[in-house]
Amino acid sequence: MSTATNTGNRTKAFISLQSSVDFVVTSTTSQVMDRASAYLTAGFPVHLRGPAGTGKTTLALHIAAQFQRPVMLIVGDEQFTSSDLVGEQNGYRYRRVVDRYIHSVVKYEEDAVQQWVDNRLTTACREGFTLVYDEFTRSRPEANNVLLAVLEERLLVLPTSTGRNSYLKVHPEFRAIFTSNPQEYAGVHELPDALSDRLITIDLDYYDRETEVTITQSNSGLPLDEAARVVDLVREFRSSGEYDQAPTLRACIMIARVTALQGLLPSSGDPRFAQICLDILESKMDFSIKNRARRMNQRKMLLQLIEHHATRVMPEQTGL
Known part of the structure; x- marks a missing residue:
């Protein structure tokens, strides 16, 4: 179930998940779920790595549902930039004030303020959602660099129109699950050490x-x-x-x-x-x-x- 709400200048779109009765829990899947949940509860992001067809995405969404928090799903893309994750200045808000306090004098005051629009990573960090970043190595490393401070210092760096940075403190309920396929070569980027070092990787293989x-x-x-x-x-x-x-x-x-x-x-x-x-x-x-x-x-x-x-x-x- 997907949900979208609009608060001020921030549009939030997320998935409201419940544990699916159709999800098959066996000793194999249960062990992976228990390990991943323990790492996420301790505050560490989890990386599910395995070949196609091993159920990484389904498993990631099911693990996310266990925390009973809204889920923000992102699918890696070669064309992604950091603004596709964080957000950007988009459009202007215009204001016009007409002062007729003195009837013989009309005073006009106009200004335009550039609007900031959150994207999915910012919304997840601000609201404490569980982030599921599927096939994240399909995005370029420079686009994913914004994750470094989020996962380590629990701070999201937000660019501003003045060229300076502002900072968003990450919500304590924010968690992140990543998936990737190490066997694919076309359209997949090598995972930088700086990001890999922040993740706890669970390798998945074909099921028994x-x-x-x-x-x-x-x-x-x-x-x-x-x-x-x-x-x-x-x-x-x-x-x-x-x-x-x-x-x-x-x-x-x-x-x-x-x-x-x-x-x-x-x-x-x-x-x-x-x-x-x-x-x-x-x-x-x-x-x-x-x-x-x-x-x-x-x-x-x-x-x-x-x-x-x-x-x-x-x-x-x-x-x-």
Whole structure:
């Protein structure tokens, strides 16, 4: 749920979160949540680092919801400048005073004052919101430099129209959670030591089988044993290394949810299920005419995986 309010010259837009009943808590996710919550409670920012598909953003938002404070979400962007985080002078406020106290004399007084408009980091620091800065290494380091004083001295430096700086004392309830993907290269900047040193980093990897099965079942509606077939198929494909982009938990959820919504079950004998798997998993391979032979071999391997993990034993085959 998003909320926006306007107070004076400051516009506030934030997310009001509650712990989702759909969030799957397993021993793995619970341990990460407990560690992150302990660090945040102690006043330290948390950095969730891991490859795509490991649930960093979902986990960050769920952790933020535990503190029962509004959440300010920022998504890193190459085009960001510090003003996109802090705010800037934007527009003017005009004032005109007409003095007719003496009826034979009319006195006019006019002035224009440049207005300051807060951006999301300033609002979060001022109001004590929980900041979730998703994929923050996509923003340039110079844009993120403003975070250094916020995280260490608990002061936000605000530029003014006179060229001087003013300071905002950070609210005691302000907390910050960052996420990043260290495996991506395009559009990602190296994390400066000065900022990294202020963060407590928790490295995330692909979940264990039990967690992936539970999450897939919860997000698709398939029975648990059927969700396990899908997860085992995707996990073996991931282990094979025969792809250009690693298949993640998202692929499991996509296959399982579409299968459930079409009233199907994972079955190698159903061409509709096989096609769902191929549409979702073949996209993880580079498409090129030069790679046609490789793609054909990869498709053959996928069909073998579907056959292996989704073969259904019929009653007559068991002698029943």
